[in-house]
Amino acid sequence: MIYADHNSTTACSARVTASMIPYLGERFGNPSSSHRLGKEAGAEVERARESVAALLNARPSEVIFTSGGTESCLQALFGAFLGKNTTDAACTAICTSAIEHVAVHHAVATLAKFNSLEHTRLPVNESGVVCLSALEDALKAGAGIVSIMYANNETGVISPMKEIAALCQQYSAFLHTDSVQALGKVPLSFADLGVDAMSVSGHKIGGPKGIGALIVREGSPWEPYVTGGGQESGRRGGTQAVALIAGFGEAARELSEKLQNGEIDRLRQIRDSFEKGLLECLSGVTVNGASAERLVNTSSVSISGVSAHDVLAELSEKEMYCSAGSACKSSSMSPSHVLSAMGLSLIECLGTIRVSFGSTNSLEDAGELLEAIREEVVALRKKQEKSLAALMKKTEGNQQ
């Protein structure tokens, strides 16, 4: 099997799985309980918090465990809205980009709808990079909360986050960045970034599904939204998912070790060899976002004359897994909002494949995958040529 869909999710390593098992069994205590079992569980939660903080260069006290990236994004934005309205002048406008993940799009839509907020979606250029002058216009017009992803899940294109943070600081806007895809694929330092809040997810870095973290800068105007029983220092109520948190902590430690051992350069080599090979062996291939700064593991490639879903179905038969730039919804296709925002036509969106490499991949995988894609594309194009030729013949016959 070649799994090259790491932006969708990743497998837990044996080490991560083993780290969770005690907390599903004999160490089942509630971290809020004051007896030995509770303290044991609580100590594991704090160890994981330190590991996640270390990976992100944040303070442990800035890490709030959540149920994943989607919840982190929502908590970041709802909490920013509450915080802005308690400390500053009321927030009346919010600004995101056209390429955000639905976790942000939908949270903002709800927030804007029920609070009558104005919502600006910043355009991106043809490489998928957010337009900074449009951001400045939105800030000048009063956007009090800004949410811009660190790196895009489909194209891997990285946002100019330091410039974005400087602009938001200049206009005293709260800045959240969805860093779910950036973690582990680019050096990330929360302390140096100048953002107020950052969202990350466990299952994108070799941790289990259903766990993530929201990192909130100390002193930033953010108020808790889910208060419940006061867990997570009163910032996210609900009994903590100890086993998942333990797995997330172990995944963070494993990833830190990999990063120290050159994982980013290793992934870049694999991605570059895949793209170079594909461009050499097939005509009509475009790498989306090629001229922008991109995540080292992600290739979004548009291939003319084929449907990505047909190619992926054949690859899946060979136990090779990647994903498409369009989503199947019952019998119709919905093109990616990210690729559409970059100006790709419907036909280009339908012919787009996303390959995302990760810790389980090697250079050999890249070679095998590109050869399988080449074979399938050649076969599909031939089939199409044949049916077109047959149609031409029939049409000519009818004309005589």
Ligand SMILES: Cc1ncc(COP(=O)(O)O)c(C=O)c1O
């Ligand atoms: C950029 C981005 N943000 C948020 C999410 C949501 O994360 P989760 O699956 O942990 O809810 C994803 C997941 O694909 C993502 O790619």
